[in-house]
Amino acid sequence: MSTTPPAPATPPGPQESAQPASFTAPERDTVRLEWDAEEREGAGRVVTLVLDDPMQSANTMNAAFIDSLEHAVAQLVSSRDQLRGVVVTSAKETFFAGGDLNDLLAATPELAEDVFQRSLRVKRALRALETLGRPVVAALNGTALGGGLEIALACHHRIALDAPKARFGLPEVTLGLLPGGGGVVRTVRLLGLADALVKVLLEGRRYRPRQAVEVGLVDEIAADQAELLSRARAFIEEHPESAQPWDVPGYRIPGGAPSHPKLAAQLPAFPARLRQQLNGAPYPAPRDILAAAVEGAQVDMETAAVIEARYFTELVVGQTAKNMIQAFFFDMRAVNSGRARPQGVPARSASRVAVLGAGMMGAGIAHACAVAGLDVVLRDVTAEAAERGKDAVRDVLDRAVKRGRLSAEGRDEVLGRVTATAEVAEVAGVDVVIEAVFEDPELKRKVFQEVREVVAPDALLCSNTSTLPITQLAEGVHRPEDFVGLHFFSPVDRMPLVEIVVGARTGEAALARAFDLVRALGKTPIVVRDGRGFFTSRVIGHFLTEGLAMVGEGVAPATVEQAAAQAGYPAKVLALLDELTLTLPRRIRQESRRAVEEAGGVWPEHPGDAVLDRMVDEFGRAGRSTGAGFYVYENGERAGLWPGLAEHFGPAAGVEEAPPFEDLVDRLLLAPALDAVRCLEEGVLTSVADANVGSLLGIGFPAWTGGVLQYLNGFPGGVNGAAARASELAARYGERFAPPARLVLLAAEGGRFTDAPAAS
Structure with missing residues (x-):
């Protein structure tokens, strides 16, 4: 195969407007043209356009790529008469990884014009490729997400390798962006407005090869x-x-353009549905995607490309996209790469796991282990209780079969790895023990004592606890150096996070083994140091108690719920309290208070505590499981807020003004964020990435913020603005909002929360 193109022919007339103007070779060539050695008489040669950045393991849409793409397409346009067709493929394991996120993070409002022009350059080059007048085929040898799929959509035909790990889609919305290389324009014209929005653009779904064909x-x-x-x-x-279909005379968008009467009648449903989904939360990307799709469907391709580029630029230079890119790409990559795993400890795979306790959490953990290919002994006090736990595993697997995510054979294979038992002897020889019984220190110690003589001599010992200090629990374990906390989240089959808790005597080998186990289960591990509530349970408590405090101040409960929704929380504060059961946070508070006072400390009173106590003690309303909480329940379903809240917690006498709504939103966000800073100061958290990822995946901290500490980085005015706002709230609502010393110091230095080493 020759890499030398034929001599340029006379440039074609009608196509010239789409052709990149320059033949100047880029400084770093990330795209190369490989010409067939033989030319078919009268038909020309086939050229393969190979995406291959020599400086990166994956191709990305960076400045070098844009230069190279323009140069390569200019050569193709000028040599069209010698061309029979073009195959677009990649020399990497994946086809194309999408936009260069480092470039996107660096894009400030001052660089908006540069972002806009770069987006247009990509579109013009791809438009020149698809109007070449010769067949252009995408040979997708691996994953094509974002910019990779946009390149493929500019080809006349797309063929995908049926690779197990290959995924196709436009997931930009999950990073606060929209497709900026023609993805909105082309999917609307290819699939129709409704299907493009619902199936591709607004949810950012990633499809397997055969799903992508469907x-x-x-x-x-x-x-x-x-x-x-x-x-x-x-x-x-x-x-x-x-x-392309849209370049054929007479082409109509599937389902019609927005002006078509049938589609016009359906259009109002899209913004209405979007408003319902967002519930007032500040996510600009879905709104901009909808606008770009509808506006672009009413104009020609070139004008639609400009519309798309304008909305893309607005999002790129905005703060929300930066927050989400930092958290969901860079922080997530740092966490999963093992930065918190002790270095130098050899990897060691688990093969057989004992789960002690077959309740909801135990069954969920057993399911996760079995799906990962591990043999599981699910033990409870009676064989009947253990079998109920296995039935719960079966139920989760059955749902997966019903949804087409698992075959019946696969279900039976997974279920065959789970042994339900009440016998201690069945646990013999396991190399991992995960205790998942009720949050009672004595009960947890008891179940470990029962199996200590039969498990492998060096078995990893894990406690699934959400609040109890691991160091304290380790006092009842005969090998505390092998003991570690594994805090799974419910429901285990859907929650991706596991909080690994290191006690005072936990050894590095145990931490490394725990980290490897969590990754083997397909979960995301964050590593925290010991302390009551650790990180996630402790921090979400501040969200809950702040909402309770607002009720105690006489704020209308519906307003409290709306503040949580507009902050971006997936669960409203009072509804979440009902789901947890009000007695749970109260018991955690009582245990924490006792521990503080026994150590000679003073427990800090919170105005939300009295509201919780009255709900349980005075009104007997303990949450959904009891049929009555902050909400009224009919047949187990939520049927509105309890009217008694207005009667018993209405505005105090003489109070004429409710707190500003902006204060309510900021309090629900800053209360947990400020405590995350305290967790850093106390050493409970050792990583900014762990804080951000843990808050997003574990407690539902709003995704638009990028996590608890990135929220402070991205606050208007940066960390300094966050510190100033916290001081304002402290003056109005109490010292719990006083900015921690580390926040004050960073504000004074003009710094930000980051794991990156400080510049020398």
Whole structure:
């Protein structure tokens, strides 16, 4: 195969406007053209456009790529008469990884014009490719997400390798962005406005190869690399006059343009549904995607591309996208890469796990272990209780089968790995023990004592506790150096986080083994130091008690719930308290208070505590499980807020003004964020990335913030603005909002919360 192009022909007339103007070779060539050695008489040669950044393990849409793409497409346009067709593929394991997130993070409002022009340059190059007048085929040898799929959508035909890990989609909305390389414009024209929005753009779904064919993003599947390229060349031979559907005279968008009466009647439902989903939370990307799709569907391709670029630029230079990129890409990568795992400790795989306690959490943990390929002994005090736990595992697997995510054979295979028992002897030889009984220190010590003589001599010993100090629990374990906390979140099959809690005597080997186990289960591990409530349970408590305090101040309960919704929390504060059961946070508070006072400290009173106590003691309303809480329940379903709240917690006499709504929103966000700073100061948290990821995946801290500490970084005015706002709230509502010393210091230095080493 030759990499030398033929001599340029006379540039074509009608296509010239879309052609990049320069033939100047880029400084770093990330795209190369490989020309077939032989030219078919009268038909020209096939050229393969290979995406291959020599400086990166994956191709990204950075400045070098844009330069290279323009240069390569200019050569193709000028050599069109010698072309029979183009195959677009990649030399990397994945086809294309999407936008360069470092570049996007660095884009400030001052650089908006540069962002806008770069977006247009990509669109112009891809438009020139699809209007080449020759068949262009995407041979997708791996994952094509975001910018990668946008390149593929500019081709006339898309063939995907049927690889197990390959995914296709436009997930930009999950990072606070919209597709900026023509993805909105082309999916609307390819699939129709409704399908493009619902199936691709607004949820950012990632499809497996065969799912992508069903949706219409991919045209066909190839079994291997040879078939992939063979099918690509076959398309070129069979379709010499290829053009995009939208470039064929008379083309109509599937389902009609927004002006079509039928679609026009349906359009109001889209913003209404979006308002309902967002519930007032500050997520600009879905709104901008909807606007770009509807506006772009009413104009020509070139104008639609400009509309898309404008909305893309607005999002790129905004703070929300920066928060979400930092958390969901950079922080998540740091956490999963093992930065918190002790270095130098060899990896060691688990094979057989004992789960002690077959209740909801125990069954969930058993399911996670079995799905990961581990043999599980699920033990409870009676065989009946253990079997009920296994039935709960079966129920989760059955739901997966019903949804098409698991075959019946796969279900039976997973369930076959779970042994339900009441016998201690069945636990013999396991290399991991995970205790998942009730939050009672004596009961937890008892179940470990029962199995200590039969498990492997060096078995990893884990306690699934959400609040009890690991160091305290380790006093009842004969090998405290092998003892570690594993805080799973409910429901285990859907919650991706596990909080690994290191006690005072936990050894590095135990921590490393726990980290490896969590990753083997497909979960995201954060590592925290010991302390009552650790990080996640402690921090979410501040969200809950602040909401309670507002009720005690006489704020209308519906307003409290709306403040939580507009802050972006997925669960409103009073509704979440009902789900948890009001006695749980009260018991945690009572135990924490006792521990503080026994140590000679003074328990800090919180105005929300009295509200919780009255609800339980005076009114007997303990939450959903008891049929009555902050909400009224009918047949187990929520049926509105309890009217008695207004009677018993209405505004105090003489109080004429309710707190400003902005204060309510900021209090619900700053209360947990400020305590996360205290967790850093106390050493409970050792990583900013762990704080952000843990708060997002574990307690539902609003995704638009990027996590508890990124929220402070991204606050208007940065960390300094957050400290100033906290001081304002402290003056109005109490010392619990006083900015911690570390926040004050960072504000004075003009710094930000980061794990990156300080510049020398």
